[in-house]
Amino acid sequence: MKNTYTNKTSICIRTGLAVALIMAFTFCANAQKHVRKELQFPDFDNYKTLKCDFHTHTVFSDGRVWPTIRIIEAWKEGLDAIAISDHIEYQPHKDDVSTDYSRPYEIARSTAHTYGITLIKSAELTHGEPPGHFNALFLKEIAPLKKSDYKEAVKAAIDQGAFVFWNHPGWKQPGHKSVWYDEQEILFTNGWTHGIETVNGYTYYPKAHKWCMEKNLAIIGNSDVHLPISMDYDFAKGEHRPMTLVFAKDQSQNSIKEALFARRTAVYWENKLIGNKKFLKPIFKKSIEITPEIISLRPGNDTYIRIHNRCELDFILTANGNAGEVSGPGHITLPAGKTVLARIKCNKDIDKEREKAALPYRVENLLVAPDTGLEVNLELNVKINP
Ligand SMILES: [Zn+2]
Ligand SMILES: [Zn+2]
Incomplete structure (x- = not known):
């Protein structure tokens, strides 16, 4: 009798454990889906x-x-x-x-x-x-x-x-x-x-x-x-x-x-945003981070910047208008959540006192009107080394 009771109890405990395990597993699996x-x-x-x-x-x-x-x-x-x-x-x-x-x-x-x-x-x-x-x-x-x-x-x-x-x-x-x-x-x-x-x-x-x-x-x-x-x-x-x-x-x-x-x-x-530039501009600006903080330029030489895009979108940029004293690549794609290395050129007759430079681009997939991308400036803090 005693044995039977022990066996039954043990079977009950084992069954209970198995059910609890299955439930825990099911819960975890469901929780994971959420x-x-x-x-x-x-x-x-x-x-x-x-x-x-x-x-x-x-x-x-x-x-x-x-x-x-x-x-x-x-x-x-x-x-x-x-x-x-x-x-x-x-x-x-x-x-x-x-x-x-x-x-x-x-x-x-x-x-x-x-x-x-x-x-x-x-x-x-x-x-x-x-x-x-x-x-x-x-x-x-x-x-x-x-x-x-x-x-x-x-x-x-x-x-x-x-x-x-x-x-x-x-x-x-x-x-x-x-x-x-x-x-x-x-x-x-x-x-x-x-x-x-x-x-x-x-x-x-x-x-x-x-x-x-x-x-x-x-x-x-x-x-x-x-x-x-x-x-x-x-x-x-x-x-x-x-x-x-x-x-x-x-x-x-x-x-x-x-x-x-x-x-x-x-x-x-x-992979687009459509809207007024007064909204798309701050979205772009707050999504982009350029390093180093101060870019050391030598007249006539190239240098590199790193551009990080923390937005959900890949930004597709085309150079817009005349390259000034500093210019970047003709096209840049900035993938979402990633950082891109870009080469920039510094003209040899750059103003030596300059502390800021802007690279003008059009973001093709930020549509401020049909077929019209948002115009932006990639703003750089620069230090000119003679
Ligand atoms: Zn309808
Ligand atoms: Zn409907």
């Missing part, structure tokens, strides 16, 4: 550079994932804020899920809190083109936006203090040509359009970029993801979803809203 990529964009002027996607879908419209998954995906990819913006007028899964427009937000809210993602209550107004689709952010209630007339629908969002932007302008047109219809003009002159998607998924809309510049609208870039994000972007190849960088005081809804209405945005798309 790893976030931190995207490297500098903060500047007392603003935090927030990474946001204001256009995503779930099974509550024509998306293929549950709302909580959108939060986890965003967290893993290094985002700070997202909007779940299911279509109001298109709910193809309505036989299987609730048609209450607030459900995706309510379902995802506690997961967003756990992961520290700011979740913005939103919806996509899905009217035919013109005027096309619009996203409304920071909604209190979504149901009042369900109107057959597009103006009444947008007005219902505006009445709630929403930030409204025009989505994928021209997606139905051949060659994705964007058209500023009369309907666009009506909404714009009413003050009911605050931004335009300059990038939606894989598509860049240069006309939208121009309109944002001309009409002082926020430049927005979003994924408009419907599938699981990893089915649209190959992370192993370094791909990422397009996103809107928002320069905000902090990560709260109020600060993001304030920054959007103040048009403090840029778009991170492929």
